[in-house]
Amino acid sequence: MSVDHALLGNYIAELYATNTLEERFQIYEKYLQLLGFEGATYTFAARAQWEAFTDIPAIFLHTATYSTEFLQHYEAERLDQQDFTVRKVLGGDIQPMDWREHETQAQLNPDEKHLIQLAREDYGIINAISIPTMFDERGAAGASIVSSEKDHAFQVLKQERLDTLIHCTKLFHDINFADASLPHKFILPLLASLKSKEIVVLRYLASGKPFKNIQDSTDISYFYATNILDGMRNRLGKITKDKLLYLVGLLNILDQLK
Numbered sequence: 127m128s129v130d131h132a133l134l135g136n137y138i139a140e141l142y143a144t145n146t147l148e149e150r151f152q153i154y155e156k157y158l159q160l161l162g163f164e165g166a167t168y169t170f171a172a173r174a175q176w177e178a179f180t181d182i183p184a185i186f187l188h189t190a191t192y193s194t195e196f197l198q199h200y201e202a203e204r205l206d207q208q209d210f211t212v213r214k215v216l217g218g219d220i221q222p223m224d225w226r227e228h229e230t231q232a233q234l235n236p237d238e239k240h241l242i243q244l245a246r247e248d249y250g251i252i253n254a255i256s257i258p259t260m261f262d263e264r265g266a267a268g269a270s271i272v273s274s275e276k277d278h279a280f281q282v283l284k285q286e287r288l289d290t291l292i293h294c295t296k297l298f299h300d301i302n303f304a305d306a307s308l309p310h311k312f313i314l315p316l317l318a319s320l321k322s323k324e325i326v327v328l329r330y331l332a333s334g335k336p337f338k339n340i341q342d343s344t345d346i347s348y349f350y351a352t353n354i355l356d357g358m359r360n361r362l363g364k365i366t367k368d369k370l371l372y373l374v375g376l377l378n379i380l381d382q383l384k
Contacts, residue, residue, distance in 0.1 A: 130290045133160065137294055141301050147187070147311060154298045155189040161287045161294070163271045165192035168298070170260070170267040170312040176216065182319060185312050192272065196249035210238040211256040215266050220258040222292060224284070226277060253280040257292055259299035267303070269295045327354045331371055 168187045245251040258268040340351045
């Protein structure tokens with residue numbers, strides 16, 4: 127495998143000539159198709175989203191050619207819970223993952239195999255490869271690139287183009303993640319799950335001021351604020367106040383609620 131440096135040079139120039147996530151994703155789509163792949167999804171999930179706010183599904187960007195029916199099925203049935211790529215990334219594995227290779231090498235449980243078969247048989251995703259681009263204290267991110275090529279042709283395509291595809295995918299992520307607005311787009315469902323008074327209490331808690339004095343800075347009494355805080359902690363699995371503040375503080379979530 128070798129990297130197509132000329133293609134990467136043009137790709138980088140086009141990425142930097144745009145200003146929004148959506149425009150850059152269109153460029154990413156253009157270049158993955160130039161490489162011979164057909165479509166892709168990209169997502170980012172804050173760590174809080176899988177450690178506490180587990181009932182909130184991830185948001186996906188997807189190319190025009192990616193099966194929206196599969197994405198709708200995936201989100202509606204919470205198939206992320208059967209997705210081997212999610213399991214492996216959350217276990218710290220951030221190597222590219224060929225779906226078909228994992229399926230045929232007996233590395234998956236029955237539910238994980240069923241998800242790949244569902245994608246292939248019902249939605250025409252014959253082959254795919256997932257490329258993780260982040261797994262750290264902030265969260266996890268990555269892209270899944272799909273193809274309708276049969277196994278042998280897909281392996282040939284990978285042999286010729288995978289290194290360049292990996293570079294394109296990671297560059298897309300890195301350039302976008304330097305933009306402070308990127309995390310906000312992907313954690314909107316998480317933010318929307320918080321009520322207005324919960325936001326006030328969390329922001330006050332994050333200020334470091336004595337919690338018993340909360341009414342001095344807000345219109346919320348200490349007794350009511352304590353009930354709000356306890357309600358949030360119970361909703362998230364009876365976590366501690368410190369754990370709640372850590373989770374919500376990731377990626378400056380409180381700043382984005384201003």
